[in-house]
Amino acid sequence: MALRYARLVAERSQDMYIFWVSAGSVEKLARDFSKVADLLRLSRHHALDQVTKLTLARAWLEDSTTKKKWLLILDNVTRETITMIQADIIPRRNSDGRLLFTTQTATIADLCTIPDQSLTIALQPPGIDDAVAMLAAGAGIGGESTDKASNADLERLVRSVGNLPLAIDQAASYSKGYASSTKELLDLYESEEIIEVIGKHEMDSRANAG
Numbered sequence: 001m002a003l004r005y006a007r008l009v010a011e012r013s014q015d016m017y018i019f020w021v022s023a024g025s026v027e028k029l030a031r032d033f034s035k036v037a038d039l040l041r042l043s044r045h046h047a048l049d050q051v052t053k054l055t056l057a058r059a060w061l062e063d064s065t066t067k068k069k070w071l072l073i074l075d076n077v078t079r080e081t082i083t084m085i086q087a088d089i090i091p092r093r094n095s096d097g098r099l100l101f102t103t104q105t106a107t108i109a110d111l112c113t114i115p116d117q118s119l120t121i122a123l124q125p126p127g128i129d130d131a132v133a134m135l136a137a138g139a140g141i142g143g144e145s146t147d148k149a150s151n152a153d154l155e156r157l158v159r160s161v162g163n164l165p166l167a168i169d170q171a172a173s174y175s176k177g178y179a180s181s182t183k184e185l186l187d188l189y190e191s192e193e194i195i196e197v198i199g200k201h202e203m204d205s206r207a208n209a210g
Contacts, residue, residue: 001121002073002102003169009071017070023101024076026084033057033089054088061091070097074112077103082111131158131168138172141182153182160189 006018019039021032034053042056061070074085091097101112126134132154135141141154161167175185 001165002075002100003166005100006071006073013069015069017068018073019070020073020075021089022076023074023081023085024078026081029074029081029084029089030054036060058089058091061097062094064094064096068096071100072097073100073102075102077101077108077112079108082108085112125163126165128155128158128163131163131165134165135168135172138169139175139182150182153186157182157186157189160186 006020009016010018017040019036021036022028030050034050034057036057037048037053037060040057040060042053042060048056060066061072074089077085090099101109103109103112125131132151135154135158157171158168161171171185171189175182
């Protein structure tokens, strides 16, 4: 849902800065948030240490004089990273920005919110029919192409990725981007080659983005 929200914001507000930061560990959080400074070219000298880059990134988010609109997504916040987020990441001012946290526990979600100013949404895995529809829509399966993939194969593929929305979205994107049939993708996900292929897909995506 966070990914879909980010895409929706990007479509509706093309002048919006959108940053996706992994918060699954302190190392990932510090690494990703320091890259914000690099993306914004705040650190003209890349020899700057990570702490300085973190400070520059936070200062940019806090600066309301630029009138820049931004969305900062902190993904998979944990008990390990919430302290650093509260102390070093969350801007102390600037109403032009938005914060979106994702986490796996209600306790951490409560720590990320501000009473009367935050919205918390508890998500449950989609039902199998909704998950299949999500996969089919994302992969462009429908109409004349429906016969290329049986409903049984779609269900098996959904279950093989744990019925998780993000994994389903990634599988659909891979299928559409590489013109793979559902049967081919299913065989891939059920094989030992999946790690190698996903790694190649991520590198190709970064190369295309650059």
